[in-house]
Amino acid sequence: MADSKTNAKLDLKPVFFGKKEKKLLLDPLNDNNPITVQVLGICSALAVTTLTTKALTMAVAVTLVVGFSNLITSLLRKLIPSEVRMIAQLIIIATLVTVVSLTLQAVNYPMYKELSVFIGLIITNCIVMGRLEAFAMANDPWRSFLDGIGNGLGYGVILLIIAALRELLGKGAIFGFKLFGPGPDFLVDTQAISMLHWYTPNNLMVLFPSAMFVLAVIIWLHRTWNSKLVDVS
Amino acid sequence: MQKYRYTVLFVLILSATSALILAGMYTGLKDIHEKNAQLFKKRVILKAISPLLDKPVSSLSDDDVEKIFQEKIQQVVLDMEGNPVDAARVAAAGYKKGDALSVDMAKEFKKPEAERLLPLYVYKKRDKKYYITGVMGRGLWDLIWGYIALEEDKNTIAGVAFEHAGETPGLGAEIKDNPSFGQQFVGKKIHDAQGKYHSITVRKGGAKDPDFEVDAISGATLTSNGVTEMLQRSMKYYDPYFQKVK
Amino acid sequence: MELINIFLKSAFIENLALSYFLGMCSFLAVSKSVKTASGLGLAVIFVLGITIPINWLIDHYLLSENGLFGMDLTFLRFILFIAVIASMVQLVEMVVEKVSPALYSALGIFLPLITVNCAILGGSLFMISKELNFSESLVFGLGGGFGWFLAIVAIAAIREKIRYSNVPAPLRGLGIAFIITGFMGMAFMALMGIDPAALVGK
Numbered sequence: 001m002a003d004s005k006t007n008a009k010l011d012l013k014p015v016f017f018g019k020k021e022k023k024l025l026l027d028p029l030n031d032n033n034p035i036t037v038q039v040l041g042i043c044s045a046l047a048v049t050t051l052t053t054k055a056l057t058m059a060v061a062v063t064l065v066v067g068f069s070n071l072i073t074s075l076l077r078k079l080i081p082s083e084v085r086m087i088a089q090l091i092i093i094a095t096l097v098t099v100v101s102l103t104l105q106a107v108n109y110p111m112y113k114e115l116s117v118f119i120g121l122i123i124t125n126c127i128v129m130g131r132l133e134a135f136a137m138a139n140d141p142w143r144s145f146l147d148g149i150g151n152g153l154g155y156g157v158i159l160l161i162i163a164a165l166r167e168l169l170g171k172g173a174i175f176g177f178k179l180f181g182p183g184p185d186f187l188v189d190t191q192a193i194s195m196l197h198w199y200t201p202n203n204l205m206v207l208f209p210s211a212m213f214v215l216a217v218i219i220w221l222h223r224t225w226n227s228k229l230v231d232v233s
Numbered sequence: 234m235q236k237y238r239y240t241v242l243f244v245l246i247l248s249a250t251s252a253l254i255l256a257g258m259y260t261g262l263k264d265i266h267e268k269n270a271q272l273f274k275k276r277v278i279l280k281a282i283s284p285l286l287d288k289p290v291s292s293l294s295d296d297d298v299e300k301i302f303q304e305k306i307q308q309v310v311l312d313m314e315g316n317p318v319d320a321a322r323v324a325a326a327g328y329k330k331g332d333a334l335s336v337d338m339a340k341e342f343k344k345p346e347a348e349r350l351l352p353l354y355v356y357k358k359r360d361k362k363y364y365i366t367g368v369m370g371r372g373l374w375d376l377i378w379g380y381i382a383l384e385e386d387k388n389t390i391a392g393v394a395f396e397h398a399g400e401t402p403g404l405g406a407e408i409k410d411n412p413s414f415g416q417q418f419v420g421k422k423i424h425d426a427q428g429k430y431h432s433i434t435v436r437k438g439g440a441k442d443p444d445f446e447v448d449a450i451s452g453a454t455l456t457s458n459g460v461t462e463m464l465q466r467s468m469k470y471y472d473p474y475f476q477k478v479k
Numbered sequence: 480m481e482l483i484n485i486f487l488k489s490a491f492i493e494n495l496a497l498s499y500f501l502g503m504c505s506f507l508a509v510s511k512s513v514k515t516a517s518g519l520g521l522a523v524i525f526v527l528g529i530t531i532p533i534n535w536l537i538d539h540y541l542l543s544e545n546g547l548f549g550m551d552l553t554f555l556r557f558i559l560f561i562a563v564i565a566s567m568v569q570l571v572e573m574v575v576e577k578v579s580p581a582l583y584s585a586l587g588i589f590l591p592l593i594t595v596n597c598a599i600l601g602g603s604l605f606m607i608s609k610e611l612n613f614s615e616s617l618v619f620g621l622g623g624g625f626g627w628f629l630a631i632v633a634i635a636a637i638r639e640k641i642r643y644s645n646v647p648a649p650l651r652g653l654g655i656a657f658i659i660t661g662f663m664g665m666a667f668m669a670l671m672g673i674d675p676a677a678l679v680g681k
Contacts, residue, residue, distance in 0.1 A: 039653060042503035043597040081240040086248055086594065087565050094558040095251035099258060102554065106262045109269035117604040118401075123561050124597040126504045137411045171404065203452070206403025207668070208500055212661030216654045223649035230648050248562075253554060259554040373671065374493070375609070382529070398608070455671075 015121065024146045028154030035158040036219045037229055039125040044118050045159055046211040052175045055163030057111050059220045061104070061119065063152025065096045066128050070148030072096075073136040080137075088226075089132045090123070127151055162214050170205030274334060275302055278396035281365050281380040282356055284419065305358065308333035311351040315473025318350060326350055338369045338378055351470055354380075361385050366471050370463025373455040375399040377408065377463060383423070387475040390433075393418045395460070405456030417447040423468055430472055432465045482618045485611075489622035495598045496630035497660070497667040502598030506631055507656050509592070516635035519592070520628030523619065525571060527592050527602050530564050531620030534603040535613055536562065560603050561594075568594045598627055634659060 034148040038197045041062070048058045069092050073080075080088045101119045112119070122128065124177045131151050168174050204210050224231045238417035275298050279290045285295070286301075295370075310318045320331030328335035341349045354365040362385055367388050369378040375398035382391040393415045395408040408414055418433065422444045425431045431445050435457040440446035449457035495501045502523070509519045537559055542552040572590045576583045593599060602623050604617045637659055646655050 039507055040504055042507065043501050043601075046500045046503070071601075079243065081236070081243055084240055084244050086591070087244060087562065090561045090565050090594070091244075091247055091251055091558060094561045095255060098255050098554055098557050102255075102258050102262055106265045106269065109266075109273050113273065116565045117601060117608065120557055121501075121597045121601055123557055124595045124600045126595050129595045176590050203403050203554075207401070208498070209661040209664035209668070210336075211500075212664065216650065216661070217658035219654040219657065220647070220649050223654070227649075230651065248558070251558065255554050255558075 017083065021143065021146055023055070024143060025150040025153075028147075028150040029157060030154075031229070033154045033158065033222075034127045034130075034151050035050070035155055036222050037217070038127075038130070041155055042215075044121055044125055045155070045162065045215070046208060048115060049159060049166055049211055049214075050161040050170070050206055051114075052163045052167050053111070054114055055159045057104070057115065058118065059159050060158025061100050062122055062125060062127065062155055062230055063124050065093065065100060065122055065125075066131055066152040066155075067145055067148035069093050069096050069128055070131055070136040070144040071141050073132045074139060074141040074144035077137050085137070086097050088136065089129065093132075094123050127155055158215075161218060162211060165214050166205045166210060169202055170210070172201040173197065198200050259263060271334065272298060275299075277394050277396055278354060278365055278380050281382040281392045282363055283394075284392050285356070285358055285363065299466075305356055307355040307357070309353040309355060310336060311353055311471070311474050313347050313351070313470060313473075314350055315383050315471075315475075315477055317474075323350065326328070336367075338367050339376060342369045342376070349470070351474075353471065353474070356382070363391055364471075364475075366468065368463050368467035370459055370467065372397055372400050372408075372459040373400070373453070377459055379408075379463070381418075381464070381468065387478075388422050388424050390418045390421045390423070397456075400456050401453070404450065404453040407450045407453065408456060411450070414447075414450060421445060421447065430469055432468050433461070434465075435461045482614065483613055485618045485623075489619050490626035491667075492670050492673060493623075494630060494667055495602065495623050496627045497664045498671075499601065500660075500664065501601040502596045502627060503660075505592050505596050506627075506634070506660070507653065508629055510635040510638055512657070513589040513632060513635045513639060514666065516631045517628070520624075520631045522571075522590055522593055523596065523627050523631075524624030526564070526568055526584070527620040527624035527627070528617065529571070529620070530560075530567050530599060531602050531606050531623075532613060532617045533563050533567065534560050535606060535611070535616040537671055538607060539613075556607070556614035560600060564599050564603070565594045598623070630663070634663060 028034055032038065035042065035045055044058060044062075048054045069089075072092050073089060075090075076092075097120065100122070101112070104115075104119065131148055135147045139147070164174060204216075240311065272295055276290055276293075279286065279293070279298065279301065283290050288297075310323050310331075312318050323331040324335065327340070328337065333354060336350055336352040338352070341351075352367045356363040356365060364383045364387060366381050366383065367378070368381055369376065377397045377400065379393060379394065379395035381393050383389065384391045395415060397406060397409055400406040400408065402410075417440070421433050423430065423432055425445075434442075434446045435449045436446045437449040437454055437457060442450050489495075493499070496506055505519060510516050538553075538556065540546050540645075541548065542556060542559070544551045545551075568590055572583075575590075602620060606619060609619075611619055634656070638656060641655060641659070650658075
């Protein structure tokens with residue numbers, strides 16, 4: 001109730017990027033993080049985090065899809081008949097995802113190959129659907145867009161943290177640059193920084209289950225630091 | 234009734250608009266997609282002869298790749314008897330361009346063995362010829378394939394490049410991701426001293442025979458077995474041709 | 480024989496939940512009690528078993544180059560697949576409501592959730608990339624659904640027990656559920672080397 005009142009007030013005196021807008025953008029990064037708090041969009045978070053470059057591409061793709069599907073849905077929100085709400089939303093999302101997939105195929109084909117089915121699975125990334133239902137259907141386009149971008153960023157940050165940890169510990173590299181351990185594509189002359197040889201990359205970190213463990217540790221740290229998020233049930 | 238009509242109309246317009254946008258985008262980008270797919274394939278093939286190139290494949294520009302293919306690589310398509318097949322017959326098999334690059338190895342893999350077409354790339358460097366063969370088989374989850382480059386003697390391996398459709402990251406996927414797996418193959422031999430076909434075995438627990446065996450990837454026994462099976466079977470396909478050009 | 484092979488493979492070895500980690504949102508959100516988990520699991524078997532064959536038909540007779548329109552329309556795959564899934568879920572909801580109100584009240588709330596379960600769309604996309612034929616895709620759908628059902632019931636049972644354990648406060652709920660899922664995934668990795676063809680052959 002209070003929320004809609006303030007909304008109405010803001011509509012009278014349009015603020016382009018005020019406190020409220022800032023909160024929309026930054027809230028998902030911490031208090032309302034889509035992955036660690038709302039538990040949405042986990043599937044892709046696990047599959048694409050073996051390499052940082054993959055995670056970065058996915059984060060950008062999801063941010064764009066959430067931002068623009070929020071924008072479009074919000075523009076159409078008064079036109080969409082309520083009985084076919086879900087189908088209409090899905091059509092918008094699926095179109096945007098196909099656009100992203102076709103673009104990626106043209107811009108970076110090897111990355112498109114690497115991500116394979118997971119680009120398509122952005123459609124069922126609950127973050128997208130969740131934001132449309134919870135926000136875009138009831139708010140104006142500009143704020144919906146910000147909310148979408150904010151949630152995309154909140155998702156992307158966690159994705160990158162997981163991917164960085166997994167790539168560093170699992171492959172001894174980050175963004176493809178080898179830092180630790182032996183390997184033919186070693187960044188610097190092996191002898192000169194042989195001190196980095198104390199770490200042998202741990203293959204477990206590349207495997208799927210390790211993403212679960214890394215995510216659990218991130219949640220643990222996040223909730224220790226931000227204790228209001230602790231599950232009391 | 235009025236409301237019902239509006240709902241149907243809305244869904245129809247929405248889907249028609251999105252289908253139109255996508256159709257436009259798809260046709261507009263089709264050429265680029267095809268070019269990208271070709272370049273991707275060419276880069277994998279070049280990876281098999283990367284020790285012979287001036288630069289690592291990853292730092293070659295797209296133009297460099299095209300140039301190498303135009304100037305130094307001759308494409309041949311063979312049938313299972315080892316005879317070169319002309320472009321018209323390749324086109325009749327469904328590959329419009331008729332060259333080795335257009336041959337879809339996954340499609341050939343599904344055909345009965347006697348009807349398959351084999352792509353072969355002959356790379357020339359300083360009067361020496363290198364033969365790049367294509368191999369295809371099954372890994373643990375899905376298809377695996379690769380290109381094996383042989384030296385002038387058609388026996389010693391000059392380099393390999395493996396690809397896979399869905400092996401486990403960190404385990405089976407290492408056949409592609411871990412360069413040291415591929416490097417083991419360099420210098421191995423396909424035939425024994427008597428000229429009998431032998432192929433390469435990927436052995437769990439460490440290679441024993443220095444000429445014909447390489448180390449398996451730990452934790453990926455089935456993918457490693459798949460590589461062995463793929464090499465045993467597919468390299469033999471090229472044998473009749475190599476006997477003829479000898 | 481081939482079909483039994485595919486069923487076993489999709490249910491156990493290539494488990495959608497524990498080998499590919501698909502459908503994790505509902506897997507974690509609805510696994511607090513065995514009863515609700517098995518309800519959702521049954522609904523997933525149902526929807527996967529229906530949508531994968533239907534999407535196979537659509538892909539082969541509408542979208543492929545030698546289909547009805549004679550053009551390569553694969554760029555419409557995502558839209559049509561998700562539309563089929565959404566409408567099938569709706570249809571299943573209506574049918575179940577008419578035929579068996581008891582089952583409907585048990586499944587009711589979970590049915591709409593299934594549309595955005597990535598295991599469903601993932602199943603259809605895997606069906607494409609594995610190039611299955613019609614009967615194989617039907618078995619793949621049922622097997623995949625069965626595997627997902629097993630996984631969610633198993634984790635729900637573990638989570639019911641773990642409620643009595645002394646878990647560090649910040650890990651309670653979500654955190655510990657992730658760790659359990661990770662261990663279950665590791666356990667399922669042990670099945671990876673099994674060749675069902677050899678088992679069936681015996």
